[in-house]
Amino acid sequence: MSPPKVAVVVGSTRQARICPAVATWVAETAGHDSVLRYELLDLADVDLPFLDEPRPPAHGGYVHEHTRRWSVLAGSYDAFAFVLPQYNWGYPAVLKNALDFLYDEWAAKPAGIVTYGNHGGGKAATQLQQVLTGLHMRTAPEPVLLTVLPDAAESGDVAGELLPILAPSAAAVRDLDLALTTLLA
Amino acid sequence: MSPPKVAVVVGSTRQARICPAVATWVAETAGHDSVLRYELLDLADVDLPFLDEPRPPAHGGYVHEHTRRWSVLAGSYDAFAFVLPQYNWGYPAVLKNALDFLYDEWAAKPAGIVTYGNHGGGKAATQLQQVLTGLHMRTAPEPVLLTVLPDAAESGDVAGELLPILAPSAAAVRDLDLALTTLLA
Numbered sequence: 001m002s003p004p005k006v007a008v009v010v011g012s013t014r015q016a017r018i019c020p021a022v023a024t025w026v027a028e029t030a031g032h033d034s035v036l037r038y039e040l041l042d043l044a045d046v047d048l049p050f051l052d053e054p055r056p057p058a059h060g061g062y063v064h065e066h067t068r069r070w071s072v073l074a075g076s077y078d079a080f081a082f083v084l085p086q087y088n089w090g091y092p093a094v095l096k097n098a099l100d101f102l103y104d105e106w107a108a109k110p111a112g113i114v115t116y117g118n119h120g121g122g123k124a125a126t127q128l129q130q131v132l133t134g135l136h137m138r139t140a141p142e143p144v145l146l147t148v149l150p151d152a153a154e155s156g157d158v159a160g161e162l163l164p165i166l167a168p169s170a171a172a173v174r175d176l177d178l179a180l181t182t183l184l185a
Numbered sequence: 186m187s188p189p190k191v192a193v194v195v196g197s198t199r200q201a202r203i204c205p206a207v208a209t210w211v212a213e214t215a216g217h218d219s220v221l222r223y224e225l226l227d228l229a230d231v232d233l234p235f236l237d238e239p240r241p242p243a244h245g246g247y248v249h250e251h252t253r254r255w256s257v258l259a260g261s262y263d264a265f266a267f268v269l270p271q272y273n274w275g276y277p278a279v280l281k282n283a284l285d286f287l288y289d290e291w292a293a294k295p296a297g298i299v300t301y302g303n304h305g306g307g308k309a310a311t312q313l314q315q316v317l318t319g320l321h322m323r324t325a326p327e328p329v330l331l332t333v334l335p336d337a338a339e340s341g342d343v344a345g346e347l348l349p350i351l352a353p354s355a356a357a358v359r360d361l362d363l364a365l366t367t368l369l370a
Contacts, residue, residue, distance in 0.1 A: 050198055053200075096281060
C-alpha cells in the first residue's frame with residue numbers, strides 16, 4: 001500500500017514571500033522517518049480567482065473548470081498541513097478563498113496548522129482552526145507557531161537565514177507528523 | 186461642515202449574492218435621522234487582485250495603481266460598516282484581502298460589523314473584530330447578527346423577501362449608528 005499523502009499547503013502568494021521556504025522545511029522535517037508522504041501544494045500554482053461559483057460549495061455541482069481542477073487536486077490528498085503567515089491577526093485571504101471553494105473535499109480529513117509571524121502567528125492559527133472545524137476537518141490538537149521577523153523575507157538567501165530560526169521548532173513539527181499519523185490510522 | 190462619511194462595505198462578491206441588498210438596508214436604516222452620511226462601497230467595484238504589493242502595507246509606498254486607487258477611496262471615509270456573510274465560520278476572503286492591502290487608511294477609524302448567516306454569522310463577526318483591532322480600528326462594541334437562510338439568495342426578488350427578515354434587527358442597526366456617531370464625536 002502506498003503511504004498516505006499529506007499536502008503541505010503554501011498559504012501565501014505574495015511576492016518576496018518566505019512561505020515556500022518555510023513549507024519546504026516543514027515538509028522535510030515532518031517527512032523525515034515518517035510513514036506519511038509530504039508534498040508541497042503551492043496556492044500560487046493553483047491560481048484561483050475569488051470565489052465565483054454560483055451555488056454554495058456544500059451543494060457540489062461546480063460549474064467552473066478551475067473549481068473542478070482544484071477539487072480533483074485537493075481530493076487526491078489524505079491530509080493537509082497548512083503553512084501560513086499571520087496578516088493583521090488573521091489568515092491570508094488567498095488561503096481562506098481556496099478553502100471556501102470546496103467542501104466535501106475537506107470533510108473528515110486530518111489537518112495541521114503551521115503559522116509564522118513576529119509573535120508566532122497564534123491568532124491566525126486559532127482563527128484558522130475554527131474555520132477547519134467548520135469544514136468538518138479533524139485538526140491536530142496543537143498548531144506549530146514560528147517566530148519569524150518580516151525582515152527575513154528581504155534577504156536574498158531566505159532558506160539559509162531561516163534555518164537557524166526554524167530549527168528549534170523541529171520537535172513541534174515532528175509532533176505534528178505524529179498527530180497526523182494518529183488521525184490517519 | 187459636511188457630515189462624516191461612513192462606507193457601508195459590501196463584503197461579498199459572489200454571484201447571486203444578497204450582500205448588496207443587505208448593505209443597502211443597513212445604509213438606509215443606519216442613515217435614517219443620523220448625523221452621519223452612509224454610502225455603499227462595493228468590493229466588486231473595487232476589483233482588487235490577491236494582495237500583490239511587494240512590501241508590507243504598513244510600510245506604505247504602494248507600487249500598484251490598483252492599491253493607490255483603493256488607498257484614496259478608503260482614505261476618503263471617516264468610518265466603516267462592514268457587511269459580510271459568514272463562510273465556514275470565518276470572513277470572506279475578498280474582504281480580508283481588501284483590508285490587508287492597506288494599513289494607515291484604517292488606523293483609529295471607527296468600524297462596525299454586520300454579519301449574516303444561518304445562525305447570524307457570529308463566529309465571522311468575532312474573527313473580523315479581532316482583525317479590525319489588529320488594524321488599530323476603533324470597533325463598535327456589538328456586531329449586528331442577521332439570521333438569513335441561504336435560500337434567500339435564490340429568489341429573484343431578494344430585497345422584497347429579505348425585508349421582513351431584516352426588519353426586527355433595525356434597532357440593532359440604529360444602535361450601530363449611535364456607536365459610530367459616539368466614536369466620531
